[in-house]
Amino acid sequence: EAGVAQSPRYKIIEKRQSVAFWCNPISGHATLYWYQQILGQGPKLLIQFQNNGVVDDSQLPKDRFSAERLKGVDSTLKIQPAKLEDSAVYLCASSQTLVAFFGQGTRLTVV
């Protein structure tokens, strides 16, 4: 069974630029999550989708972050404009039951 796929693996951008990350969850998993992991910390939930609907985006900085899952499968997370403090690993996870499985993440560096 294929795991959660994410791209790109690495991205370096200048502050105030925009960036987008892509996630393809495990086939059949209705729930998709985006997490932000800053170096030395645990992952922090940004947004949760159930199929193509948003269940929880309470911790998403909506002035600069947006996410969509239009067809209930793939998802895109966008940051515009990026700040230095957005440097982190962005992890996508999916679940069918209680257990979430993580992708390899996208490491974003904002300079």
Added chain:
Amino acid sequence: QKEVEQNSGPLSVPEGAIASLNCTYSDRGSQSFFWYRQYSGKSPELIMSIYSNGDKEDGRFTAQLNKASQYVSLLIRDSQPSDSATYLCAVKMTGGGADGLTFGKGTHLIIQP
């Protein structure tokens, strides 16, 4: 505000000994508890889940849950150098709706050969 607290370490344990990792959580509504292992530069990998009070064993790993004390622990028996990693404790509400994981900062475990 849901919080999960872990000692960040590093926790250094001799090879072959028992490693004991601890975690406390603030939200009494938490119903599911997980331990993830994360190697440097890699994504979190699930190693144990526990949902009811008591112990749950899987190979060299034992998870322990005490909901009254809001305490979760992970024991690793016969520790191996390959167990050296950061161990993340995570909790979630269950029963539908918003059920994203709340993570602690992780405990950095070092197994000394």
